[in-house]
Amino acid sequence: MIQCKNLTFGYKKQPVYDNFNWNLTSGSICGLLGPNGAGKTTLFKILTGLMFQRGGEVSVLGHNPNKREENFYKKLTYVAEELPCPNMSPREYASICGPLYPNFSIERFEELCQSFEVNENKDFSNYSAGDLRKAWLSITLSCRTELILLDEPSKGLDINAQTVLRKVLAETAADGSTIILSTHHVREVEGLLDYITIIDRGGHLRLNAGIENLYKEYSLIHSLTKEQIPTESLAYQRRATGWTALLKEPSNSPQDIPLELLFTGLCGKKKEVSNE
Numbered sequence: 001m002i003q004c005k006n007l008t009f010g011y012k013k014q015p016v017y018d019n020f021n022w023n024l025t026s027g028s029i030c031g032l033l034g035p036n037g038a039g040k041t042t043l044f045k046i047l048t049g050l051m052f053q054r055g056g057e058v059s060v061l062g063h064n065p066n067k068r069e070e071n072f073y074k075k076l077t078y079v080a081e082e083l084p085c086p087n088m089s090p091r092e093y094a095s096i097c098g099p100l101y102p103n104f105s106i107e108r109f110e111e112l113c114q115s116f117e118v119n120e121n122k123d124f125s126n127y128s129a130g131d132l133r134k135a136w137l138s139i140t141l142s143c144r145t146e147l148i149l150l151d152e153p154s155k156g157l158d159i160n161a162q163t164v165l166r167k168v169l170a171e172t173a174a175d176g177s178t179i180i181l182s183t184h185h186v187r188e189v190e191g192l193l194d195y196i197t198i199i200d201r202g203g204h205l206r207l208n209a210g211i212e213n214l215y216k217e218y219s220l221i222h223s224l225t226k227e228q229i230p231t232e233s234l235a236y237q238r239r240a241t242g243w244t245a246l247l248k249e250p251s252n253s254p255q256d257i258p259l260e261l262l263f264t265g266l267c268g269k270k271k272e273v274s275n276e
């Protein structure tokens with residue numbers, strides 16, 4: 001679905017990717033996780049053909065994004081972190097641009113606006129930041145493209161809207177789209193993802209795996225006292241029953257590895273996961 005081979009990219013004085021290799025072959029909701037400045041937005045811009053890499057090859061749905069082919073853009077939609085405000089309402093925008101996508105459904109658009117409780121007839125410029133994101137998410141998800149890229153989709157959403165977002169993303173994936181969403185708020189996507197890519201600062205790929213396979217490389221030990229936490233553990237967290245530690249060792253049987261422990265273990269500056 002997506003291949004980056006020796007991808008190299010940098011802004012003027014800021015290298016971001018240096019021979020970055022990434023393959024995404026499966027997954028219906030993939031989390032692109034990484035700390036601030038790791039390069040998630042930059043990667044989305046390269047994958048969508050908005051920016052060109054300096055070196056290496058990128059393939060998305062069998063297309064070279066640099067070619068910006070019409071057929072490519074029928075298969076892909078993208079909600080950027082920074083959202084535009086065209087001079088019209090989301091309904092007008094959806095009526096004009098939606099039909100460019102073969103699977104667009106105006107009924108689904110209306111349903112999504114209802115789920116998010118957003119009025120689709122207001123001018124874009126009159127929305128609050130959260131409602132603006134809900135409007136763009138409703139437009140984008142109703143296009144039902146093969147691939148949907150969402151940069152920080154929960155940014156500015158209140159708790160209720162975050163719950164709705166999780167529900168509609170699961171529905172969209174069940175309907176056949178592959179979704180890649182970026183975030184550094186790992187707790188918000190726990191339980192939603194079936195694939196996870198973690199990129200650290202400097203564009204280093206720390207993990208690229210299906211959630212169901214994590215236990216083959218990582219394991220947890222529970223109910224420890226603080227003194228019992230093994231020194232080789234990657235991260236640890238206080239739980240009601242004592243401390244839980246994450247180890248880079250295969251588990252004997254399937255285990256649910258909490259994303260926050262994994263994220264801290266692979267990218268954190270400290271090993272302890274805060275419960276705040």
Ligand SMILES: Nc1ncnc2c1ncn2[C@@H]1O[C@H](COP(=O)(O)OP(=O)(O)OP(=O)(O)O)[C@@H](O)[C@H]1O
Pocket residue numbers: 011012014016034035036037038039040041042043184
């Ligand atoms: N237009 C730009 N000009 C120069 N440097 C930039 C520009 N955009 C991003 N950068 C730098 O490139 C690096 C990667 O930025 P990017 O926005 O891709 O990271 P990110 O993982 O999306 O971060 P965040 O989680 O904060 O959104 C950062 O060091 C950032 O400062």
